[in-house]
Amino acid sequence: MKRLLELLNDGNSRTLEMLADELGTTTDDVIRQMEYLECIGAIRKVVKPFEKKNPCASCSGCESGSAACKGCIPQNAAVNMGQMWEVL
Numbered sequence: 001m002k003r004l005l006e007l008l009n010d011g012n013s014r015t016l017e018m019l020a021d022e023l024g025t026t027t028d029d030v031i032r033q034m035e036y037l038e039c040i041g042a043i044r045k046v047v048k049p050f051e052k053k054n055p056c057a058s059c060s061g062c063e064s065g066s067a068a069c070k071g072c073i074p075q076n077a078a079v080n081m082g083q084m085w086e087v088l
Contacts, residue, residue, distance in 0.1 A: 004033050008043060009087040034085065046084040 003023060007014065016027045023030065037043045 001033050001037060004030065005037070005042065005087055008085055013084075038085075041088060043085045043087050046086050 004019065007019060007022060014022070016030055019030045020027045034043065038045070
């Protein structure tokens with residue numbers, strides 16, 4: 001898990017598949033490790049700007065699983081980024 005934390009903390013973005021490849025393991029194992037690290041407070045999910053709890057005036061709430069509306073997405077935002085984590 002130390003190596004996973006180092007990879008998450010080095011400033012480069014990676015997919016789960018990339019992390020698994022670099023760690024020589026499976027994506028399921030990486031997910032388990034990340035869930036454990038989140039449980040112990042070592043990492044946390046980064047909330048995307050369009051997952052905010054208070055929707056803009058032009059929608060009923062983008063966090064319901066539908067695509068975010070233009071009012072909730074910051075200009076030039078990378079919508080297809082996937083889940084992001086930060087090391088605490």
